[in-house]
Amino acid sequence: MFHVNASSCNGCDIELVAALTPRYDLERFGVVLVPSPRHADVLVVTGVVTPQTKDRLIRVYEQMPEPKFVIALGACALSGGVFQGCYDAGQGADSAIPVDLYIPGCPPRPEAIIYGIGQLVKKLEGKLNAS
Ligand code: SF4
Numbered sequence: 001m002f003h004v005n006a007s008s009c010n011g012c013d014i015e016l017v018a019a020l021t022p023r024y025d026l027e028r029f030g031v032v033l034v035p036s037p038r039h040a041d042v043l044v045v046t047g048v049v050t051p052q053t054k055d056r057l058i059r060v061y062e063q064m065p066e067p068k069f070v071i072a073l074g075a076c077a078l079s080g081g082v083f084q085g086c087y088d089a090g091q092g093a094d095s096a097i098p099v100d101l102y103i104p105g106c107p108p109r110p111e112a113i114i115y116g117i118g119q120l121v122k123k124l125e126g127k128l129n130a131s
Pocket of ligand 1: 007008009010012046047048073074076077105106107108
């Protein structure tokens with residue numbers, strides 16, 4: 001999993017980090033944060049997409065190997081959240097790259113993040129079984 005902060009207030013980032021720490025221990029499900037998009041199969045986007053971050057987000061996405069999946073984490077990454085419609089922001093992650101899973105909340109709690117990742121795994125299992 002690779003994480004991109006597209007201009008988050010850090011609330012969603014802190015909850016994602018909390019989900020990875022031993023208290024919630026997302027790693028027990030095999031979810032590991034990696035330092036390069038080239039090593040990741042899942043991209044987690046937090047924060048609203050701005051004109052400044054849109055191109056960088058696309059560049060990170062293009063560096064990931066196939067198959068790859070995207071999680072939009074938090075209201076800002078879903079739809080722009082409280083910044084929706086602002087002159088310099090206001091768009092969700094899917095305005096730049098395809099999104100496979102949306103985890104709502106401002107910010108989502110670690111339990112919601114773990115539940116969401118479980119839903120993505122179920123979705124992938126469905127895809128794998130269908131092929
Ligand atoms: S959804 Fe809320 S907590 Fe997350 S980046 Fe936006 S304002 Fe911050």
